[in-house]
Amino acid sequence: MSGLELIDVSKSYGATRVLDGVSLSIAPREFIAFLGPSGSGKSTLLRIIAGLETLDSGEVHLGGQRIDGLAPGARGIAMVFQHYALYPHMTVRENMAFGLINAKVPKDEIASRIAQAADILEIGSQLDKKPGQMSGGQRQRVAIGRAIVKQPRLFLLDEPLSNLDAALRSRTRVELAQLRNRVDAALIMVTHDQAEAMTLADRIVVMNDRRIQQVGTPAEVYARPANAFVARFVGSPAMAMLAGRVISGESGRLRVRLAGGAELQTAVAAAGIAADAPVEVGLRPEHVTLAPPGSGGIAATVELVERLGDRTFIYTRLAEGSEVIACAPGFSEVRPGDEVLLAIDAAAAHVFSADGTAHHPEASA
Amino acid sequence: MSETAPSSQRLSPLVTVLLLIGAGIMLMPMLWTLLLSFKSNAALMADSGSAFMPPWTLENYAAIFQGSLTTRWLINSLIVSTGSTIGVLVLSSLAGYGFARLDFPFRRTLFVIVLLGLAVPEQAVILPRHQLFAMLGLHNSYPGLILPSLTGAFGVFFMTQYFRAIPPELDEAALLDGASRLTLFWKVLLPLTWPAQATLGVFTFLGSWNDYWWPLISATTSDYFTLTVGLASAQMNYAQTSGLGFLMAQAVFASIPILVVYIAFQKQIVRAMAGTAVR
Numbered sequence: 001m002s003g004l005e006l007i008d009v010s011k012s013y014g015a016t017r018v019l020d021g022v023s024l025s026i027a028p029r030e031f032i033a034f035l036g037p038s039g040s041g042k043s044t045l046l047r048i049i050a051g052l053e054t055l056d057s058g059e060v061h062l063g064g065q066r067i068d069g070l071a072p073g074a075r076g077i078a079m080v081f082q083h084y085a086l087y088p089h090m091t092v093r094e095n096m097a098f099g100l101i102n103a104k105v106p107k108d109e110i111a112s113r114i115a116q117a118a119d120i121l122e123i124g125s126q127l128d129k130k131p132g133q134m135s136g137g138q139r140q141r142v143a144i145g146r147a148i149v150k151q152p153r154l155f156l157l158d159e160p161l162s163n164l165d166a167a168l169r170s171r172t173r174v175e176l177a178q179l180r181n182r183v184d185a186a187l188i189m190v191t192h193d194q195a196e197a198m199t200l201a202d203r204i205v206v207m208n209d210r211r212i213q214q215v216g217t218p219a220e221v222y223a224r225p226a227n228a229f230v231a232r233f234v235g236s237p238a239m240a241m242l243a244g245r246v247i248s249g250e251s252g253r254l255r256v257r258l259a260g261g262a263e264l265q266t267a268v269a270a271a272g273i274a275a276d277a278p279v280e281v282g283l284r285p286e287h288v289t290l291a292p293p294g295s296g297g298i299a300a301t302v303e304l305v306e307r308l309g310d311r312t313f314i315y316t317r318l319a320e321g322s323e324v325i326a327c328a329p330g331f332s333e334v335r336p337g338d339e340v341l342l343a344i345d346a347a348a349a350h351v352f353s354a355d356g357t358a359h360h361p362e363a364s365a
Numbered sequence: 366m367s368e369t370a371p372s373s374q375r376l377s378p379l380v381t382v383l384l385l386i387g388a389g390i391m392l393m394p395m396l397w398t399l400l401l402s403f404k405s406n407a408a409l410m411a412d413s414g415s416a417f418m419p420p421w422t423l424e425n426y427a428a429i430f431q432g433s434l435t436t437r438w439l440i441n442s443l444i445v446s447t448g449s450t451i452g453v454l455v456l457s458s459l460a461g462y463g464f465a466r467l468d469f470p471f472r473r474t475l476f477v478i479v480l481l482g483l484a485v486p487e488q489a490v491i492l493p494r495h496q497l498f499a500m501l502g503l504h505n506s507y508p509g510l511i512l513p514s515l516t517g518a519f520g521v522f523f524m525t526q527y528f529r530a531i532p533p534e535l536d537e538a539a540l541l542d543g544a545s546r547l548t549l550f551w552k553v554l555l556p557l558t559w560p561a562q563a564t565l566g567v568f569t570f571l572g573s574w575n576d577y578w579w580p581l582i583s584a585t586t587s588d589y590f591t592l593t594v595g596l597a598s599a600q601m602n603y604a605q606t607s608g609l610g611f612l613m614a615q616a617v618f619a620s621i622p623i624l625v626v627y628i629a630f631q632k633q634i635v636r637a638m639a640g641t642a643v644r
Contacts, residue, residue: 051540
């Protein structure tokens with residue numbers, strides 16, 4: 001059986017285009033994260049799949065059946081809303097039963113499905129409470145329970161963790177990961193939090209500007225971003241981007257002169273990039289370290305120091321104005337205002353053409 | 366502060382005394398009515414001050430149930446008020462849901478037209494309405510007494526605002542749960558409007574109960590008098606046949622249903638008065 005198939009989906013609100021020719025294929029039990037900034041179209045796409053928005057053109061198929069003309073309730077989809085959307089006047093049990101009653105599921109079957117879901121989510125003792133009497137975390141579980149009992153072919157989760165406090169969020173993250181092992185359905189989660197997407201999803205769909213920018217595993221999206229947007233958006237702290245010009249290709253690899261004058265010998269294949277072309281060099285924090293004094297690194301001024309315990313992120317600014325983030329192990333003693341030298345692992349640098357196309361370092365033989 | 370009750374709940378002796386005086390002034394006419402209703406008409410003809418002294422009697426109340434039309438008027442009032450209340454609640458809820466949630470052509474224009482209804486005083490339409498009802502033969506009937514109250518714009522406006530305050534995510538959740546529009550309205554949204562229904566219902570009921578003008582115009586035979594019209598008509602022969610005690614007993618009797626409504630819906634009335642009926 002096939003999973004979800006989106007074919008050339010487009011959507012406008014009046015004159016404003018919000019989705020532009022989106023195509024995507026999702027396997028039956030895959031966990032997908034839609035990741036992107038506000039206004040990227042990810043929530044609209046989710047709502048189109050759910051049937052809460054109509055599409056202007058394109059097709060949506062689920063399990064081999066075209067569903068974009070079906071009513072939301074007839075699609076075999078369950079959704080967990082950002083603010084839970086539990087029916088406030090119904091008990092937890094009634095909330096979970098509502099969809100099943102509408103689907104004319106037999107009573108004893110409803111009871112057994114609710115008991116099973118309550119067991120999985122450990123809300124068995126809460127079944128006769130109303131949502132107003134429960135904490136945010138418990139409501140979240142009820143919302144998930146309401147989705148589970150419907151035994152859908154596809155779960156949609158709209159920013160499922162955004163209303164929880166930090167401690168509860170990481171716990172719920174673990175529970176969501178366990179959930180996907182228990183249900184026989186695909187999951188799509190919309191999030192703007194890349195940590196959620198990286199930890200939970202099999203594949204991440206990075207969206208921006210009405211379009212899908214990249215679809216890939218968390219590792220692919222992080223290590224081989226498709227373009228400058230994905231490179232900047234995925235990873236925390238963000239990848240630093242340094243302007244430069246190609247000066248030559250040496251043994252088939254690009255050599256770039258940065259705006260500040262320093263030269264980097266990258267491991268990016270030179271083919272297809274003209275000499276003197278303007279490019280940006282992308283550097284992840286883990287590929288920039290502090291060099292010992294006198295060792296000939298690039299001079300920079302420390303602006304901010306983030307000490308996380310096991311490592312320290314050092315936000316620095318080069319003389320020509322670019323920001324570069326370095327990473328040091330343990331607790332670093334540098335302070336804002338300090339002059340430091342940066343050692344750049346040029347072999348790990350990514351290069352982006354002026355149009356945003358990415359060129360990745362090749363593994364050295 | 367931490368050990369004492371909040372200052373708003375503790376009144377200074379002066380305020381307490383002032384409130385007691387105010388309450389006394391408000392209660393005086395009612396107590397006076399009650400006292401008079403327990404005196405024989407003859408005794409009151411001689412000296413109304415005798416109300417403070419025994420003997421007291423239930424004969425005026427007995428008279429209400431013997432021959433007088435008061436019971437009939439009470440039933441009329443109950444039918445008209447209950448009919449108006451149910452009608453207003455049903456129409457306002459449906460219209461409110463429609464204006465708040467459904468997308469249809471000229472929705473905004475229609476809503477503005479409904480709101481304009483708030484600006485038209487009853488006095489301006491009462492003559493044409495009288496003529497219309499006369500033409501349709503609706504005078505001296507229950508529909509004739511009930512129908513005009515159903516056209517009130519306030520209920521529609523009130524319920525529209527209330528439905529708008531309910532998060533649309535609930536509609537979406539219900540649609541994904543396979544609910545039809547009717548199920549969504551009946552099982553999900555309508556139960557959530559209970560506070561608004563109670564407030565609107567109480568005010569419609571009281572308004573209809575106390576309405577004097579339209580029943581006075583529409584009901585010309587005493588069989589269709591409501592209590593307000595009936596009692597006023599009885600007042601005209603005061604001190605001639607019925608007597609003061611009987612009149613007061615009628616007034617007390619007439620206020621029992623309204624008292625019940627007030628007591629039952631105290632919370633909603635206070636909330637509505639405080640302007641917090643809609644969240």
